[in-house]
Amino acid sequence: MRKLRIGIVDLVTKGPTRALYARVMHANLASIMPQVVGVWCEAEGHQVTFVCYTGFEDLVAELPADVDLVFIGAFTEAGLLAYALSNLFRSRGAITVLGGPHARCYPEDARRYFDYVLGFTDRTVIRDVLQDCARHRPLGVHRAAPRQPVALPGVRERWKFIEPTLRKAPFFKIVPMLGSLGCPYTCSFCIDSVVPYQPLDMQVLQDDLKFLRQQLRRPRVGWHDPNFGVRFDEVLDAIEAAAPPGSIDFVAESSLSLLSEPHVQRLRRNGFKAILPGIESWYSLGNKSKTGKVEGLAKVEQVSDHVNMILRHIPYVQTNFVLGLDSDQGPEPFELTKRFVDRTPGAFPGYSLLSAFGRAAPLNLEYQRTGRVLPFPFHFLDNNHAMNVKPKNYEWRDFYDHVIGLTRYTFSGRAIVRRFRATRAAIPRWMNVVRAVSSEGFGRIRYHTELRQRLDTDQHLRRYFDQETTEIPEFYVERVRQDLGPLWQWLPEGALYHDHHAYLKSEEPQPLEPVSVS
Numbered sequence: 001m002r003k004l005r006i007g008i009v010d011l012v013t014k015g016p017t018r019a020l021y022a023r024v025m026h027a028n029l030a031s032i033m034p035q036v037v038g039v040w041c042e043a044e045g046h047q048v049t050f051v052c053y054t055g056f057e058d059l060v061a062e063l064p065a066d067v068d069l070v071f072i073g074a075f076t077e078a079g080l081l082a083y084a085l086s087n088l089f090r091s092r093g094a095i096t097v098l099g100g101p102h103a104r105c106y107p108e109d110a111r112r113y114f115d116y117v118l119g120f121t122d123r124t125v126i127r128d129v130l131q132d133c134a135r136h137r138p139l140g141v142h143r144a145a146p147r148q149p150v151a152l153p154g155v156r157e158r159w160k161f162i163e164p165t166l167r168k169a170p171f172f173k174i175v176p177m178l179g180s181l182g183c184p185y186t187c188s189f190c191i192d193s194v195v196p197y198q199p200l201d202m203q204v205l206q207d208d209l210k211f212l213r214q215q216l217r218r219p220r221v222g223w224h225d226p227n228f229g230v231r232f233d234e235v236l237d238a239i240e241a242a243a244p245p246g247s248i249d250f251v252a253e254s255s256l257s258l259l260s261e262p263h264v265q266r267l268r269r270n271g272f273k274a275i276l277p278g279i280e281s282w283y284s285l286g287n288k289s290k291t292g293k294v295e296g297l298a299k300v301e302q303v304s305d306h307v308n309m310i311l312r313h314i315p316y317v318q319t320n321f322v323l324g325l326d327s328d329q330g331p332e333p334f335e336l337t338k339r340f341v342d343r344t345p346g347a348f349p350g351y352s353l354l355s356a357f358g359r360a361a362p363l364n365l366e367y368q369r370t371g372r373v374l375p376f377p378f379h380f381l382d383n384n385h386a387m388n389v390k391p392k393n394y395e396w397r398d399f400y401d402h403v404i405g406l407t408r409y410t411f412s413g414r415a416i417v418r419r420f421r422a423t424r425a426a427i428p429r430w431m432n433v434v435r436a437v438s439s440e441g442f443g444r445i446r447y448h449t450e451l452r453q454r455l456d457t458d459q460h461l462r463r464y465f466d467q468e469t470t471e472i473p474e475f476y477v478e479r480v481r482q483d484l485g486p487l488w489q490w491l492p493e494g495a496l497y498h499d500h501h502a503y504l505k506s507e508e509p510q511p512l513e514p515v516s517v518s
Contacts, residue, residue: 004046004133007067007094008161009053009085010034011078014379015483017055021438026054027168032176032224033099033121034073035158040126041071052165059085059487065092069133072114073100076357077385079378080480083113084490090115091490095133101191102378105358108502111140113492119144148181151201155208159215172427174222174251175212179205179235183226185255191360192226199231202238209242220249220273228252232263239270249273251316256291256306264313274316274428276350279303282336283327300336304343311346316428319347323403324354329393334402338409346422348432349410352383353403354391359503368504375470375500379480384444388500396465400452407448411441472496 012029013022030052038048051062063070070089074082079102086096097116110117115136116129122145129143155162155177166173179202182195212219229235229252239250250267251274259277267275283295291299310317321337341349356364356373367373372390380386391399409415416436423429435441454461454475461473480496481488499505 004041004068004130005064005066006041006046006048007063007070007089008034008038008041008048008050009059009063009070009072010051010165011053011072011074011081013053013055014078014081014382015055015487016485019055019439019443021434021440022055024169024171024434026056027052027165028172028174028222029054030162030165030176031073031100032152032158032178034071035161035176036153037071037073037099037121037126038161039153039157040123041130044127044130046130050161050164052161052168054168056168060088063089067092067094069095069097069130071097071099074098074102075100075382076102076105076378077380077382078102079106079110079381080491080495081484081487083110083492083495084484084487086113087492088487088490095135097129101357101360104191105360106378106498106502107142107359108506109498111142112138113495114140116140117142120148121145122149148195148198150198151204152178154204154211156211159211163215172220173216174220175216176224177205177208177221178224179228179238180225180230184230185227190226191357193361195226197227197230199234202234205235205238206242209239209248213243213247218247218249220251223250223252225252227258228254229258229263229267232258236266236270243271245269246271252276253278256303259306259310261309261313264310268313272314273425274318275310275314276318276320277307277310278320279340280320280322281325281327282333284325296332297336297339300340300343304340307344307347311344311422315423315425316431317347318350319344320350320352322352322354323406324387324389324391324394324399326392328391331402334406337406341410341415345415345418348419348435351403351407351410353387354389355381355383355387356389357381365504365507368501371467373500374465374467375498377472377476377480377496378498379483380476385447390467397452397455400448400455404445404448404452407441407445411436411445470497 010031012026038050041048049064051057051059053059072082072085082098089096095115097118098110098114099118099121103110103117104119107117117140118125125143125145155175162175178200180197180199182197183192184197185193248271250272252272253276256277282299291302294302307317307319356367367389374388374390376386376388381388416433419432420429423432455465458473458475461475463469464473477496484491
């Protein structure tokens with residue numbers, strides 16, 4: 001096999017940006033699998049150029065013009081940027097490969113623009129692509145391992161790709177690590193709910209933590225586990241064996257069901273500075289939030305007490321909610337969340353609009369079967385800029401009125417001040433302020449408000465929401481054009497549209513072709 005010149009692009013954003021929050025945080029959102037692919041490609045004897053795209057780089061200039069093969073990792077919101085990049089590098093003679101969540105969720109669409117589209121990816125899949133390395137057009141080849149890999153290269157092996165990415169973070173730098181794959185919970189909207197839980201090698205984890213302490217004065221580690229601490233004692237034993245208390249700071253996403261006070265106290269002793277638990281709903285998913293069958297105001301009070309307990313030990317807590325679930329109806333879910341904001345002033349609420357990402361979850365089949373999925377361009381499927389599932393119990397204008405009211409309440413001057421005062425540590429205090437006044441707080445208020453006004457005044461947009469037309473409103477086309485900037489010219493024809501029922505069609509029995517009998 002000849003030695004290939006390989007480019008690897010990790011897209012952590014969907015286009016050029018100059019936003020303050022992006023400058024502070026985007027480099028800390030780097031994914032692990034593009035780095036892993038880089039390690040595997042070099043192990044096969046190839047030359048790798050790696051770029052983590054944070055929105056501030058010139059992608060065309062940073063990758064060599066003569067690359068043979070380009071791997072792109074992307075979430076669905078960056079899908080159109082990935083398509084434009086693939087078109088550009090194909091025009092230069094390169095073979096292109098797409099991996100990451102978008103490739104898993106929308107393989108049928110991605111095959112139109114890439115030579116290879118990857119599902120679950122292990123070293124064998126990468127080796128097969130490298131050995132073949134051929135054009136596959138007009139439809140690319142879909143390749144996938146039968147399951148997630150049982151082992152991954154650790155931080156030490158990925159360091160040559162991690163270090164230049166960390167240099168892009170101006171204030172604090174977070175190293176991505178994994179202790180497990182998959183999740184034991186079955187949240188119907190989540191891509192990890194269908195992936196069996198699998199712990200990774202604890203010895204590799206320990207070696208990586210020891211390595212980081214040699215490389216950085218006070219490392220910060222962001223655990224990318226879908227649900228950190230499922231095997232709590234085993235993981236914490238490994239951390240304690242490798243990193244004395246106070247030597248490394250940690251950030252993790254976990255569930256309230258795992259965050260008992262003894263566990264939280266142990267996390268605090270071992271340097272955990274931020275925890276992101278999923279609350280999701282006041283009417284369902286009680287196992288994940290450790291509330292069982294408790295619902296409504298009683299759940300608000302129980303969860304609030306639990307989160308306030310965590311805040312006594314962990315300085316930064318982000319609580320995650322999904323708005324528009326089928327269990328929600330009327331103003332009550334939004335009013336209960338406002339009550340939670342009042343009762344838990346130190347927590348930063350993260351709001352996501354219910355979204356169905358192609359093949360991400362089996363429930364999406366039901367949404368498609370009942371005609372509730374809208375064909376919004378991928379660019380807006382980031383859980384906030386479009387809700388592509390028609391609400392079961394709301395009319396669109398009423399729903400957005402509730403969303404705007406809750407967002408304004410959460411990021412009002414009063415709420416920002418209360419959150420600032422309720423947060424003890426300096427970095428979490430100011431991070432809350434930055435998030436509130438930038439794109440995540442004020443920016444979403446502006447966006448949702450404009451969209452709500454257009455539902456009254458823009459007839460084409462209203463007809464699109466009401467599923468009377470599939471022609472994309474100019475409001476969305478223009479935003480894609482602005483966000484992609486110079487790469488807009490490379491967006492393939494038709495890429496703004498996709499078959500939003502592709503998953504359903506692939507699962508339904510296909511009619512037999514007629515056979516002529518002579």
